[in-house]
Amino acid sequence: MKEEFLSHQKIYQRPVLAFSIFMVAITGAMIIWLWIQHQEKDSPMSGGIAKSLRKGLSVNQELFSATFSSSNLAKTYPKSQAVKSVRVNGDVGMGDDFDASKWMLHLVKTNGDTLSITMDDIKKLPKTEEVFDFKCIEGWSQKTWWGGVKFSDFVHYFHLENETALKYVGLETPDEEYYVGIDMPSIMHPQTLLCYEMNGKPLPMNQGYPLRLIIPVKYGIKHLKRIGTIYFSNNQPADYWAERGYDYYAGH
Amino acid sequence: MKKIVHKHPLAIRWFHWINFPVIAVMIWSGLLIYWANDIYKVRIGGKEIIHFFPDSFYKAFHIPYRLAEGMAYHFVFMWLFFINGLLYVLYTILSREWKYLLPNRRSFKEAWFVLLHDLKIRKTAPPQTKYNAAQRIAYSAIIVMGFGSIITGLSIYKPIQFGWLTTICGGYETARVEHFILTIGYCVFFLIHIVQVAIAGWNNFQAMITGFEIHATDTTKQDQATSITPNS
Numbered sequence: 428m429k430e431e432f433l434s435h436q437k438i439y440q441r442p443v444l445a446f447s448i449f450m451v452a453i454t455g456a457m458i459i460w461l462w463i464q465h466q467e468k469d470s471p472m473s474g475g476i477a478k479s480l481r482k483g484l485s486v487n488q489e490l491f492s493a494t495f496s497s498s499n500l501a502k503t504y505p506k507s508q509a510v511k512s513v514r515v516n517g518d519v520g521m522g523d524d525f526d527a528s529k530w531m532l533h534l535v536k537t538n539g540d541t542l543s544i545t546m547d548d549i550k551k552l553p554k555t556e557e558v559f560d561f562k563c564i565e566g567w568s569q570k571t572w573w574g575g576v577k578f579s580d581f582v583h584y585f586h587l588e589n590e591t592a593l594k595y596v597g598l599e600t601p602d603e604e605y606y607v608g609i610d611m612p613s614i615m616h617p618q619t620l621l622c623y624e625m626n627g628k629p630l631p632m633n634q635g636y637p638l639r640l641i642i643p644v645k646y647g648i649k650h651l652k653r654i655g656t657i658y659f660s661n662n663q664p665a666d667y668w669a670e671r672g673y674d675y676y677a678g679h
Numbered sequence: 680m681k682k683i684v685h686k687h688p689l690a691i692r693w694f695h696w697i698n699f700p701v702i703a704v705m706i707w708s709g710l711l712i713y714w715a716n717d718i719y720k721v722r723i724g725g726k727e728i729i730h731f732f733p734d735s736f737y738k739a740f741h742i743p744y745r746l747a748e749g750m751a752y753h754f755v756f757m758w759l760f761f762i763n764g765l766l767y768v769l770y771t772i773l774s775r776e777w778k779y780l781l782p783n784r785r786s787f788k789e790a791w792f793v794l795l796h797d798l799k800i801r802k803t804a805p806p807q808t809k810y811n812a813a814q815r816i817a818y819s820a821i822i823v824m825g826f827g828s829i830i831t832g833l834s835i836y837k838p839i840q841f842g843w844l845t846t847i848c849g850g851y852e853t854a855r856v857e858h859f860i861l862t863i864g865y866c867v868f869f870l871i872h873i874v875q876v877a878i879a880g881w882n883n884f885q886a887m888i889t890g891f892e893i894h895a896t897d898t899t900k901q902d903q904a905t906s907i908t909p910n911s
Contacts, residue, residue: 566713
């Protein structure tokens with residue numbers, strides 16, 4: 428290693444300079460930290476996150492959208508590996524006053540028309556079943572078995588080409604208490620289902636009877652139970668958990 | 680007259696000190712995330728020895744109910760961790776600093792003697808250049824661990840788009856366990872590092888800030904001037 432022979436004075440000047448720079452760097456780091464901490468939140472609700480962090484998550488969304496390919500599939504399993512007791516993690520939008528006999532799926536088209544679609548219409552379409560690892564943002568996962576209609580088949584059947592040319596899909600529960608926004612490539616992924624069966628039987632009430640979304644390329648927070656309305660937009664639709672500080676994209 | 684002996688290049692000092700707060704934020708935000716599904720335990724003979732983590736620990740560090748915040752910090756600061764680590768590795772290759780850092784054929788045997796010396800069981804330590812054998816192993820292992828954190832992290836973060844990585848890591852849930860164990864590894868590294876730096880003393884510590892150590896010159900032993908004191 429290199430050596431230098433210096434006068435007494437010089438030997439003590441250099442560390443003073445180095446330590447001064449070091450202190451400035453520490454101060455700088457603390458200022459950045461406090462700036463993030465005291466920044467305006469992205470949402471008025473408690474649990475909102477600092478605006479700069481939200482910006483970071485949006486950049487991640489841009490970057491990882493670029494690596495998204497609908498030919499990358501979630502790993503699937505034989506039905507025998509599906510759990511019998513499927514975890515119920517949320518009941519927002521699952522109000523007790525729901526009248527299943529009056530349910531219809533409302534589909535808002537870009538020309539302003541609203542289609543009212545019955546369960547029988549949906550069941551006419553080819554049924555797809557899949558067992559995949561359902562992943563919760565909390566960190567747990569469960570192999571679960573679902574049956575329904577591919578979203579891509581559904582939009583094709585109803586001639587929604589103008590709608591799927593837009594960037595986002597919004598879904599809401601009938602009571603409008605729970606709502607999600609999903610980017611078009613993810614909802615058009617071949618494993619995304621409008622789902623009416625779980626473990627080979629009709630969906631239980633607490634799993635979103637009669638029709639829910641199953642979207643393996645997203646965390647559980649996006650798998651909206653009991654779909655009331657579907658609409659299409661170029662702007663990001665409102666999203667229940669994004670308003671509470673979670674990543675909007677929430678994709679795998 | 681005194682002399683200065685150059686030890687840590689400027690770039691390495693920057694990488695070192697940037698990494699410190701960044702990894703602190705990663706571990707802290709990782710805890711906020713882990714809390715939401717804190718299922719890891721150490722059991723011996725069916726008896727629970729350690730639960731990661733006890734409620735008192737969470738309370739002391741103000742961890743509960745901050746999952747969204749934890750994820751936001753984790754997925755922003757991960758870029759700083761990744762870029763800083765990548766630049767460090769590139770720098771050590773291009774500057775040939777890797778010669779001091781990578782273990783060589785003798786390192787694994789010598790590291791044992793270093794350990795015995797540090798524990799005051801053995802009187803002499805093996806000869807060394809900038810880093811001793813134990814340091815070479817530790818500072819190389821930490822880079823492998825950093826690489827492991829990025830791979831296991833990406834396996835949990837994008838298990839479908841990077842499904843092949845998840846498969847290499849042994850599946851989604853296994854990758855999460857590995858990611859957690861690596862983090863515990865950083866904490867162990869950190870504790871040992873702090874103790875060693877404290878023992879090695881001020882001259883060694885300040886070299887990570889100034890870049891050099893200050894040594895008294897001994898004109899009668901000029902030819903020994905190149906040998907360096909043990910350091911951390």
